[in-house]
Amino acid sequence: MPSAMPDSVSRVPSAGTACRTLRRLLCLVCLLLPAAAPAEQVRDIADFAGVRNNVLVGYGLVVGLDGTGDQTTQTPFTEQGLTNMLSQLGITVPSGSNMQMRNVAAVMVTTSLPPFARPGQQVDVVVSSIGNARSLRGGTLLMTPLKGMDGETYALAQGNLLVGGVGAQANGSSVQINQQAGGRIARGALVEREVPLMLGGSRGELDLYLRSPDFATARRVVLAINNEFGRTVASAQDGGLVRLQGPSSPNERVNFMARVEGVQVTPMAERPKVIVNSRTGAVVLNGAVKLHRAAVAHGNLSIVIDTDNRVSQPEPFSRGQTVVAPNSDISIEQEGGALHLVEGSADLMDVVKALNALGATPQDLMSILEALKAAGSLRAELEII
Incomplete structure (x- = not known):
């Protein structure tokens, strides 16, 4: 009697066929799934409590300037600060003396104390003029205590300034490149006290x-x-x-x-957002911005004021005077604006192309974006800075 085993075995797929079928299914699933966002480390998206910078600030004097310091008659605090410093060094300035020092400037010194900073370590400082000094180039910062919010001194700053700007003047003409009323001192502050830092609670x-x-x-x-x-x-x-x-x-x-x-x-994708800088006209969109179909019409409104002077002459022998009277002509011009169809899209490049097709200036584009947001066509948060 023939066995039924061969027929049943022929109906069972082989191991190789099953593996190939499984690979095809996995490839199909991968094609249907959206592209995964790039993973990031926890250190890039989060911070431990207490591990932070601490800002320090101090008032100091910069000396050694080439006649570009403060005018002490207009900045009395510079003279007062210098008098106090000289008194600490055992030098008494006669009362009522008028010190005209063009080589000294009053400055504010700021820095950021990193976490885990220990006494003896050095940090960079930023020196900024608070008087009317023209330039701090070539100056030296005298020893300045840097204090925290609690009024305690955590660092001492001193050293030669590095000023990136440069200026020159001759015969009443002057030219200046970059800003010269501020500079930096690399590793110019010496840490004198550490900030207490407690990592973890009583239970860890x-x-x-x-x-x-x-x-x-x-x-x-x-x-x-x-x-x-x-x-x-x-x-x-x-x-x-x-x-x-x-x-x-x-x-x-x-x-x-x-x-x-x-x-x-893998963090969640950023919320759709449109950033508009009302001062510079810059408009920035992130990759999640979506645009629904809408119709937009825009036109520029301009006001033109033309002013000229009319001269009125008196008649001969009338003993009148010649009078000049201003005459202003005001006109309002408005460009025509037809409706433009804006196609909806979820792709950032298509959204940019649709907005560019309107041919609007940056200032007009800000108004259009506000109107699109109010109409519900712009699917993003609109933030004006």
Whole structure:
């Protein structure tokens, strides 16, 4: 009696055929899925609480200028500051003396103290004139204490300024390139006190702040961190705060934070936004901006004022006077504007082409974008700066 085994075996696909079919299905799924956004490290989208810069500011004097300093009669604080500094050095300035010092300038010194800065380290400083000095080129900043918000001194600044601008004048004519009332001193401030920094709470909690708060991004960060460690160490408190349960040992905490910063996360795409600079006329669109179909008409409105002078002569022997009377002619001109059809699109290049097809100037384009947003055709947030 013949066996039925060959027939049943012939109906079962081979392992090679099944693999090829699976690969085809995977390729088809990959083609249908949208392109994935590039993944970023956690350190690029979030910061640990407490790890930040601290701004410092101080008042100082720049000396050694070539006659381009403050005019002390117009900036009395320069003379007062110099008098106080000389008194600390044991020099007494006679009362009522009129010091005309063109080689001294009062300045404000600013810097940013990075996190984990220790005494003895050096940071860059920016020196800016607050008086009427023409130039700080060639000047030297005298020792200036830099203070924080609490009024404590955290650094001391001193050194020779580097000014990028240059100027020249002769016979009443002058020329200037760039700005000369400010400069920098590389590694010009010496840290004298560190800023207290507490990483982690009493139970080892660490807070992670998202730079662009978003609920979906916070969820993805939590999932990525928990997958990295294989257990629940992260939990989202809101759209901008992720709380981590870290170790209590300082060495283990540093290793934990470094591992968290290296986790790969795919953040949510930026919300569609159009940025309009009302001062310069610049218009910037991001890649998520969409445009629905609309009809737009625009035309420029201009006012022309033409002014001339009319001379009125008196009659002979009338003892009158010649009078010049201004005469103004005002006219309003408006360009005609026909309706233009703007095709809708979700691609950024097509949106740009549709707006460019209107032939509008940047100033007109700002008004058109506002109208499109009000009509619901512009599917983006409109922000005017």
